[in-house]
Amino acid sequence: MPLVPPRISRRHALRVLVAVLAVLGVLTWWLKPFGQTELAGDLVFSTGARTGVYHRYGQLLEQELRESMPGVDVRLETSEGSQENLKRLATGEADFTVATADAVAKYRLDGKPGADKLRGVARLYDDYVQLVVPAGSPVQSARDLRGKRVAIGQPGSGVRLVSERLLKAAKIDPVLDITPVTIGIDTMPGELEAGRIDAFFWSGGLPTNAVSELSGRFDIRLVQLGDLVEQLQQGGSPARYYRTAVMPQDAYALARNTSSVATLAVPNLLVTTAKTDPALTEQLTQTVISSRDLVGREVHAAQLVDLRTAIYTDPLELHEGARRYYRSVKP
DSSP, X not given: OOOOOOOOOHHHHHHHHHXXXXXXXXXXXXXXXXXXXXXXXXXXXXXXXXXXXXXXXHHXXXXXXXXXXXXXXXXXXXXXOHHHHXXXXXXXXXXXXXXXXXXXXXXXHTTOTTGGGEEEEEEEEEEEEEEEEETTOOOOSGGGGTTSEEEOOOTTXXXXXXXXXXXXXXXXXXXXXXXXXXXXXXXXXXXXHTTSOSEEEEEESSSOHHHHHHHHHSOEEEEOOGGGHHHHGGGOTGGGGOEEEXXXXXXXXXXXXXXXXXXXXXXXXXXXXXXXXXXXXXXXXXXXXXXHHHHHTTSGGGGGOOHHHHTOOTTSOBOHHHHHHHHHTOO
């Protein structure tokens, strides 16, 4: 005689289903890393010119953030550079950005709105200041730029700060002694190639794609700036973030330099504000550090992001979320 399975009441089936869901909920909670919360919302990252290192770094970091924080909608906004980035951050138009340490110091020194709310997330990589001229140019130093048409960067950029300081250190008035051209790295190479400018200043990671591409189609040379570093550093608080540096000859393999080039460098900082959610900042900091090698394959400067130096965000104190992350991985 065939066995007939017992009938299961609806109420009993419902109790079983509730019990199973409860177990699955506990397992899901148990399998998640302790203390991890689901992050959601919008995040605006202010970068830089489309052909600059800031923007490309932002694009690659955005890809990594989509994986580490799938519930967060990351949006990149191009900008003129460090000065505009800090203004956007301080006024709430952006949540995170990259800016040079000298630009941060000046923003704070000038007492601009929101300056006291800025917080550091990580020290990233150094920008190298680059003075680019046609290979046959007679310019051998910034002191030789008198009377020349020189691109000095857009008003909101970090390169604008350092180019004006360098010119003053060279005893050249940035307004009266040269013809200043206020454009960015997106148009500087084309203007030099067309002969509409005689030189341009740029401050960025090595190599900067826009300069590399220019060297592949037009003969250029990088001019040393090392003779001005000592005098530049005497310029007060923001200038103390400049250090003597050397660009290797192969930084731009097609440039017409026969040796390395003495210049100056300044740290880049990843910056947010005190009001940013600590959990969000902690996760973003982790992603910045863990994605270093992946991002660095394309943005070579990012290979220099290092856990041991990332915590040094002078002149800014660390954001609480970033501090949590660094404490969690401290050996």
